[in-house]
Amino acid sequence: MKLDDPLPAAVGWITRGGVWGVGGAIMVAIVVGYGRFKLADHIATCLEQPSLKHDASVLVATQEFVSCVDARSGPLERFLLGPSKRAIAALPNTPCAYLGTWSATRDAATYKVTLTDDSKFVATPDSNTPPGAETISGAWGIDGGRMIWLYDEGHFWPPDINPITNASADAFTLTEANGATTRYVRIDGKDSTACRR
8 A cells, every 4th residue: 555545435534533523622622611711701790799799698699699690691601600500599408308417527627517497507617626727607508419508708609519428317428529528427406397308
């Protein structure tokens, strides 16, 4: 076979398919990158809205924020916002099985976390937790096997969404965004007529 001989048909199709596949992947990456850039711009604009600075709960403020971003977005940005938007729209959702007080342990830190049926939480470091740990509060809820945390102070967006694994009546594990796990063990339950069974 000489260098200028035509390639067999099968090789030609495979080559063309590979070139089109790589080109398509590059185009998708460019479009998604552009969408993320536009979405980040909408997020920055909506974070400056005065309506987010009133004394509403963090859940209400986050829902207003998502509505603001959604209203400014085009189809591509709405597609990228979709998973977070659906998670926030599912709240408040406080299943009875998660209400009460839990001991939450990750690495050397242990917190006492109280989850209430009004979608609020308070996490207090125990005496064995390293210095510098602070009490954390905000809103919580469940969406499709994931726990969603919204914080009163500090991190606002994106929401902290953690898959729930190894769940039983008195314990469950959350997988954090960085891959670490936090184990929750029940300390005390709480009766409620407002939670979802």
